[in-house]
Amino acid sequence: MAEERPEDERSRKISSNLLIGDLLIPLTAGVRIKQPVEVTIDPLPFSCYPGTEAEITINLRSFLKEKAKVSLLLSHSSDLEVEAEKSCELDPKSFSGLNARIRVPKGTRTGAYPLILRALVSKEKKEVLTKPKEFHVRVLEPSGIVVATEGDKHRLIAENMIARIEFNLRKGGTISVFDRLSGRLMIYALRVGIGPPFWPSEFDIKSFDYRVEEVPSGYKITLSADSDKYRGLKLIKEVTIFGGSPLIGIRYGFVNNSETTREFKLQSRSWANFWGSIYNIPIRGKLVRAPAIEGDFPYWERDLPKSPKDFKERWVCFEFSQDGVSLGILWDKVEENEFGAGKANFVFDVKLNPFSIKWLEPFYLYIGPGDWKVVKELWRMIYMSRVEPEPYEKVTEEFFIDVSTHPIVFEGESPLEIRITSSRMRKYKGKLAINLPAGWNVEKNEFEFEDFSMDKGKVFTTKIIPNCPPGAYKGDIILDLPETELKFDLPLILVGAGGEVKVKEIEDRGKRSFLMDNGSLRFRVSPEYGGVLYSIRDTRGVEHLLSPYPEISTFSWIGEWLGGIGLNGWVERDEWHMTFHREEWHAEKAEMTGWTGLKLWFEPKREEHRNLKGLRFSVSYLTKPMSKVLLVVPGFKNKTKASRRFRVLIDFFLKLGGERKGYQFLVPTEVLDYLRKENPYYAWLPSNRGYVIAGNPFKKSYATVVTPVKKGIEISMADESSEFGGHVVTSVYLKLKPKEKMAFPLFFCLSSSLEEAKNYSLLRKFKLDAFNQSFYT
Numbered sequence: 001m002a003e004e005r006p007e008d009e010r011s012r013k014i015s016s017n018l019l020i021g022d023l024l025i026p027l028t029a030g031v032r033i034k035q036p037v038e039v040t041i042d043p044l045p046f047s048c049y050p051g052t053e054a055e056i057t058i059n060l061r062s063f064l065k066e067k068a069k070v071s072l073l074l075s076h077s078s079d080l081e082v083e084a085e086k087s088c089e090l091d092p093k094s095f096s097g098l099n100a101r102i103r104v105p106k107g108t109r110t111g112a113y114p115l116i117l118r119a120l121v122s123k124e125k126k127e128v129l130t131k132p133k134e135f136h137v138r139v140l141e142p143s144g145i146v147v148a149t150e151g152d153k154h155r156l157i158a159e160n161m162i163a164r165i166e167f168n169l170r171k172g173g174t175i176s177v178f179d180r181l182s183g184r185l186m187i188y189a190l191r192v193g194i195g196p197p198f199w200p201s202e203f204d205i206k207s208f209d210y211r212v213e214e215v216p217s218g219y220k221i222t223l224s225a226d227s228d229k230y231r232g233l234k235l236i237k238e239v240t241i242f243g244g245s246p247l248i249g250i251r252y253g254f255v256n257n258s259e260t261t262r263e264f265k266l267q268s269r270s271w272a273n274f275w276g277s278i279y280n281i282p283i284r285g286k287l288v289r290a291p292a293i294e295g296d297f298p299y300w301e302r303d304l305p306k307s308p309k310d311f312k313e314r315w316v317c318f319e320f321s322q323d324g325v326s327l328g329i330l331w332d333k334v335e336e337n338e339f340g341a342g343k344a345n346f347v348f349d350v351k352l353n354p355f356s357i358k359w360l361e362p363f364y365l366y367i368g369p370g371d372w373k374v375v376k377e378l379w380r381m382i383y384m385s386r387v388e389p390e391p392y393e394k395v396t397e398e399f400f401i402d403v404s405t406h407p408i409v410f411e412g413e414s415p416l417e418i419r420i421t422s423s424r425m426r427k428y429k430g431k432l433a434i435n436l437p438a439g440w441n442v443e444k445n446e447f448e449f450e451d452f453s454m455d456k457g458k459v460f461t462t463k464i465i466p467n468c469p470p471g472a473y474k475g476d477i478i479l480d481l482p483e484t485e486l487k488f489d490l491p492l493i494l495v496g497a498g499g500e501v502k503v504k505e506i507e508d509r510g511k512r513s514f515l516m517d518n519g520s521l522r523f524r525v526s527p528e529y530g531g532v533l534y535s536i537r538d539t540r541g542v543e544h545l546l547s548p549y550p551e552i553s554t555f556s557w558i559g560e561w562l563g564g565i566g567l568n569g570w571v572e573r574d575e576w577h578m579t580f581h582r583e584e585w586h587a588e589k590a591e592m593t594g595w596t597g598l599k600l601w602f603e604p605k606r607e608e609h610r611n612l613k614g615l616r617f618s619v620s621y622l623t624k625p626m627s628k629v630l631l632v633v634p635g636f637k638n639k640t641k642a643s644r645r646f647r648v649l650i651d652f653f654l655k656l657g658g659e660r661k662g663y664q665f666l667v668p669t670e671v672l673d674y675l676r677k678e679n680p681y682y683a684w685l686p687s688n689r690g691y692v693i694a695g696n697p698f699k700k701s702y703a704t705v706v707t708p709v710k711k712g713i714e715i716s717m718a719d720e721s722s723e724f725g726g727h728v729v730t731s732v733y734l735k736l737k738p739k740e741k742m743a744f745p746l747f748f749c750l751s752s753s754l755e756e757a758k759n760y761s762l763l764r765k766f767k768l769d770a771f772n773q774s775f776y777t
Contacts, residue, residue: 034063035130037070037090037119045150045157045164046115047138047180051106058098058117062090071120072098073129077113080104080137102137110144112136143244147212147219156210158221158239162246163367165221165239173208173223173237177248179367182323186367187344189270190223190237192252194230198267202229208237218242232258233352246368247378253359256352265335266348266360272327274342277318280372281339284310284454286396287372288423292318292341296483297400300340303424305454308337315379316344317372328366328375332383391735392712392742400424401486403432403477408491408765411594411624412498416442416464418477420449421457428452428481432460435476439468440492470494470520470626472704472751472759491762496624501596503589509550514587514598520626521750523597526550530581531600532566533621536630536750544701544750546655546725552581556682556724563653565748567619567634571647571731572611578649580617582606595622595631614640615736617648628750629760635743638736645735652728652748657699663726665717666693666754678722684729686716690764692728693757702757704749705730708766713744 018025038061046056060070071087084100102115115137119130138146140161147158156167163186164178174190193201208223220240227233233256240249256262279292283305290297298304308314316339318327329344331337336347348360364382366375380386398421406417422428429450434442443463452458475490502517506524513526524535526549534547547563548555555561560578562568569578583602590599601618604610615638622631638644656663665676668689676683691706692715705728707713718729732744749760 035119036064036068036121036128037062037130039072039117039119039130039133040151041115041117041135045136045138045159046102047140047146047159047164048102048104050104050108050139050141053101053103056100056102058084058100060088060090060096060098060119062092062094062096064090064121064123065092066123067091068121068123070096071122073118073120074100075114075116077115077137079108080113080115082115104137104139108139110139110141110146112138112146112148145219145241145243147221147241154207156221158219158241160218160241160243160245162244163241163248165241165248167210167221167223167239169208169210169223172204172206173225175239177365177367179323179325182320182325184320184323184325185273186318186325186327187270187272187329187365189268189365190239190250191269192235192237193267193269194227194264195267196265198265198269202227203235215240218245230258230262232256232260233262246366248365248367249362250365251359251362252348253357254350254352255357256354259354261354262350262352264350266350268346268348268363270329270344272318272329272342272344274318276322277320277327280317280319280375282311282313282315282376283423285312286398286402286421286423288400289372289397290400294341298340298424299426300343303426304339305425306336306338308334311337313376313379314383315375317366317375319371324369326366326368326371326375328372328378329363330366330375330379330382331361331363333361391733392709394710398423399486401428401479401481403479403486403488405477405490406767408762409493409495410464410466411494411496413463413465416462418447418460418462419457420452420460420479422452422454425454427456430482431480433478433480434462434490435478436490437473437475437492439466440473440475441465441467464492466492466494468494470497470628472749472756472762474759474762489762491759491765493629493760493763495627495629497626499625501623501625503596503598511550516597516621516623518623518625518627520628521623521630523621523623523630524549525587525598525600525621527585527587527600530562530566530568530583531585531587531602531619532562532564532568532581533630533632534562534564538750542658542701544654544656544658544703546653546660546727556720563651565621565630565632565652566650567617567648568651569649570612571649576649577608579606579608583609590620590622592622595624597622597631601635612646614638614642615644615646619650630748632746632748633743634732634746635741636732636734636736637741638739641738643735643737647734648732650730650732650746652694652703652705652730654694654703654725654727656694656696656703656750657701659696659699660725661722662696662698663719664695664697665719665726666695666757667717676717676719676726678726679719680722682721683719684716686714689761691715691761692717693754693761694726694728695754695757697754700752702751702754703728704751704757704760704763705746706749706761706763707744707746708764709744712742713746715746 015028040059042057076082081103085098115135118132121128136148145160154169158165166176168174177187206225208225211222213220223237236253274292277292280289315330334346338345400423432447434445447460449458473492477488479486499519511526511528516523522537525533534549536544545564585602587600599620604612618635620633667674667685695702714731716729718727747763751757
């Protein structure tokens with residue numbers, strides 16, 4: 001007896017001829033022969049780690065019209081231990097099952113261990129033995145790969161510890177790729193068409209032969225099928241699965257066994273299971289990051305560009321945060337790339353000489369943990385020969401429609417430029433409205449636009465008129481589009497007012513110091529005290545920094561402590577060395593684009609800093625008239641021809657509102673904005689959004705430490721317990737090329753409310769182009 005065949009596969013048939021007079025009528029009846037009982041296992045495939053003991057269900061389905069008894073005949077590899085129920089009764093055309101327990105001994109090597117099942121069907125003193133079905137117990141070690149058929153020769157499955165690939169050999173030679181840990185179907189791939197036109201394609205209904213070959217890095221599965229349309233043409237699909245790797249390699253090839261030169265295009269069609277994902281794709285130098293919206297973004301047709309020239313980096317990433325997994329597609333040389341909804345299609349030019357073989361450029365699938373950053377770095381490694389990530393790369397990350405404003409920092413009446421951009425080819429018509437907080441006015445607050453698309457951005461200009469004290473405020477920009485309404489933050493940081501910043505040299509308790517006075521805050525800095533800014537007092541005389549100036553003291557775990565704000569130390573082999581105050585510091589007045597203050601610097605001379613010789617360290621403290629903002633700019637210069645790597649610390653020791661007690665923190669993380677209250681136990685927590693807010697609610701005093709730098713700098717809450725207070729530590733991870741110099745601006749902002757402190761966090765959007773990098777070093 002034969003198994004049930006798929007609908008696309010030819011059935012067995014019975015033919016006869018009917019003769020009526022001189023008329024011959026051929027008659028054919030199709031016959032589909034079924035097993036009396038179908039046997040399968042669940043889960044299928046059954047994959048496990050060495051040492052596993054688990055249960056499976058052996059499912060039985062009866063196609064009989066009568067009740068029958070079924071006895072299970074099971075044989076298995078001697079490397080396994082299997083116990084199973086032996087028999088059951090099946091009602092007519094019903095389902096049942098038998099339980100089995102499988103034990104895989106520890107030390108079992110990676111491999112596919114056969115599990116062969118047959119059913120002995122007894123009915124009315126007749127017995128029928130079904131055809132054997134071979135399944136496998138798939139044992140996977142960390143770097144292992146298993147490639148084997150399951151149930152019949154047409155169901156080929158390849159997997160490693162990360163991904164599972166199921167091959168459809170009967171129809172189309174396609175693959176379905178799953179994330180093994182979540183079971184999520186990630187992508188359906190390898191449909192092809194030769195053309196144009198590319199559809200309908202003869203290969204969509206063809207059966208494919210396959211060959212499995214072990215290669216040094218994994219296994220290569222090669223599928224092939226002959227063309228009926230083009231004589232002598234064979235299509236090859238090659239899939240490589242790598243041991244322990246989230247990458248899957250794919251490439252197409254052709255064999256031309258004819259005397260004819262053939263030229264055509266190949267379209268490779270894939271469909272990502274994009275539902276519930278975050279869609280990431282780099283277009284024209286920007287990272288477009290948005291939720292995948294069925295029927296909207298990206299739309300099926302004419303939404304994202306098809307030209308590879310619009311993709312400086314050619315990758316796309318679908319993030320499924322609920323399962324902690326991402327799908328990446330990485331490619332390079334194609335004539336056309338087409339994306340829309342879950343579609344990921346590539347078009348290749350093909351030219352085949354007579355009696356030749358040609359391979360097309362490979363592309364890759366990524367199935368694994370992480371997000372778009374992982375996919376991006378893998379693309380650069382594969383296609384750009386990048387050895388390690390770019391340490392200080394500036395990535396413009398946007399929704400598919402973005403609104404940006406310039407400036408975000410004001411000192412009085414100022415023009416405001418609003419720029420809206422789209423990463424979509426579809427055209428929009430809509431309205432833009434500006435909503436401002438109390439104390440702010442705008443010359444024009446509504447604009448209309450049409451024909452807005454990827455190639456036609458819009459720029460609107462108006463005038464902002466503040467009538468409020470310096471501080472951090474926030475408005476809104478509303479973009480009204482036909483299918484949605486989008487709301488964007490409008491940062492309004494009134495950083496200063498009229499007046500001047502006075503800087504003068506003084507002697508303070510026996511040390512050479514400098515006093516910076518902006519009319520709202522008074523700052524004290526000493527080059528003879530490790531370049532530390534040790535005091536910030538407001539007009540009421542309240543001190544907001546904690547420092548033992550002019551002494552050097554011990555504090556918590558720190559043996560030599562100066563407190564205040566400063567470039568205090570460095571980290572080597574995970575040991576913190578707070579010793580920069582031992583060097584000879586220099587000071588000079590500094591001015592830059594309206595910011596005024598001091599620059600302090602030193603070059604390591606002492607023996608304990610021998611690993612830092614040839615470097616220059618600086619820190620600048622800058623402010624504006626009547627401002628509550630201090631711009632702290634640590635700078636670093638590599639004066640040698642050697643590349644240098646190190647980590648330094650910029651500390652902010654706080655006494656907000658004049659009190660060390662009663663502190664709180666607000667630290668934004670991936671999960672939530674964490675509120676930390678004063679506590680008898682210490683705790684440290686880094687922010688992943690570029691800012692930390694410290695505060696003393698009882699004194700209505702808050703400080704925001706925020707940076708516009710996206711990489712290479714980390715701001716952390718440093719709760720040193722109620723005994724020592726709550727502070728902020730910033731780590732800068734330096735990787736300097738020969739003769740390179742870098743700077744990492746930080747804003748330290750004082751405010752009287754948590755709302756205003758949160759508004760100051762918008763300084764992370766400050767455009768660094770306004771800074772002159774050479775100034776800092």
